[in-house]
Amino acid sequence: MVVARLLALLYRITPAAVSQGPSGTATRNYLAEDREGGRWFVKAYPPGTDVAEERRALALGEMTRRGGVPVPGVRRTVTGDVIASAGGLSVSVAQYVADAQTAEGGLSGGRWASVGETVGRLHRVLACHPVGPPRPVASRAVCDVARAGRRLEELLARWSAAPPAPEGFAAWCAQTAEQRRAALPEVAARLEKLPATVMTQVVHGDLASPNLLLRGEAVAAVIDFRPPSHRSAAWELGRIVLDPRTVLARPDEWIPGLARAVGAYRAANPRLPAEDLLAVPRVAAGYLACSVYPLSEPLNDPAAVTPALEAYGHARHEAAGVLWERLDEAEEVLRDVLR
Structure with missing residues (x-):
């Protein structure tokens, strides 16, 4: 009322x-x-x-x-x-926006190119935002391994002070945080293959699958923008086209789908350097490997731990492994697209 x-x-x-x-x-x-x-x-x-x-x-x-x-x-x-x-x-x-669904069901078919074209157009428009033009930053700032190490150490100290029950999501979070910390040296070595710098610009800020509405194979709407700030365009593109649920649900499709999305993005926004587009899967894998979400949620916000969040947490962890495993293959396909 x-x-x-x-x-x-x-x-x-x-x-x-x-x-x-x-x-x-x-x-x-x-x-x-x-x-x-x-x-x-x-x-x-x-x-x-x-x-x-x-x-x-x-x-x-x-x-x-x-x-x-x-x-x-x-x-x-x-x-x-x-x-x-x-x-x-x-x-x-x-x-x-009527008769539309979120992208949480994953990308397939013509949706790859539709999403790539939409994100390319989005970034081309936002490159002219008054906050400032695109600018390069060190790649290590996008996937910050040192910061991830500090956050994981802090999280593990909190888990040590308040040990979770031996079973359940909280226990999985504590175990996974330990695995992430142990894997950081290997992650750092893999991220050394990124270009020295990547371009940042004003982006959507929260371009996750719930904020992308689809109608058939077309993008119906982009919603829930965040206030303007500079972030990596490659990171934002990878976040939506390599959503963990898409990668896991379509193991044979995500690499050719990624290629179609990147090709459509480049046609809509040719100003982003090819090196940044080639870096999309490596940045996506590195970002997942350096993230503590949702491993911290049982401590920070227990009420937010729902079955859906638990499933998403497992999917993020598993998808990071898949991306690393097939990274060379994905980059080789993108090289062909970007020639």
């Missing part, structure tokens, strides 16, 4: 119905239908949210929409704002 009143008062939307929408990581989401049959996605931010930063994130999405990326249009308030606040509640409203 509070959301319905806010929509009517500040957005001039008279809702015929408001229902609970898909859950968000840090927001409560709703679906609203107005009396003319229009449908709206309403995101309610929790107390303490940095609303100014959320406005910057919404502006980033609007910029890419103007550049031709499929991003849902943001509905502005009667005063022209992208976020409305009243009675302790802050919300944003965007067009609802």
Whole structure:
């Protein structure tokens, strides 16, 4: 009822119905239908949210929409704002994307090229963002083995102080953290084959499979941008096209699929150096190997440990092994694409 009143008062939307929408990581989401049959996605931010930063994130999405990326249009308030606040509640409203599914089911068929082209166009548009043009950084800053070592040492010390039960996800997290720490010297040696620098630029910031909506083999929408900041374009491309669930579900398809995605990306964004595109699978594998997520969740946020998170944690760990195992093959295929 509070959301319905806010929509009517500040957005001039008279809702015929408001229902609970898909859950968000840090927001409560709703679906609203107005009396003319229009449908709206309403995101309610929790107390303490940095609303100014959320406005910057919404502006980033609007910029890419103007550049031709499929991003849902943001509905502005009667005063022209992208976020409305009243009675302790802050919300944003965007067009609802109907008949679409997230990319959590993985990529296949024509989706590889569609996603590669969309991410290429996204990065081409965001390369012109006022925050600053693309710039090179040392590859070790993208896959920071030294930082990973410190974080794993800290995590293992916490597990030592509060040992988990001998079975279950927490025990697996503690064991896997130990394995990750022991493997870091080998990871560092493998990452030495990366180019000395990779390009960073303003990117989406959270281009994970829940934030990419697909309709058939086409990209229906890119959602949930983060505030603008510079990160590796190769890292962001690899994060979405080499999602662990895609790699594991399609062991015979992910390498040729990656090649199609990279080829489509390059056609849409020829400014990213070929060396960066060749580095996509190595960066993806290195990033997974250096990550402590979700190994820290049983300690940091036990309530977040759900069966879905447990499955995703296992998938991330297993996919890292698959990427390392077939890395030379993947890079050879990409070399052919990038000649």
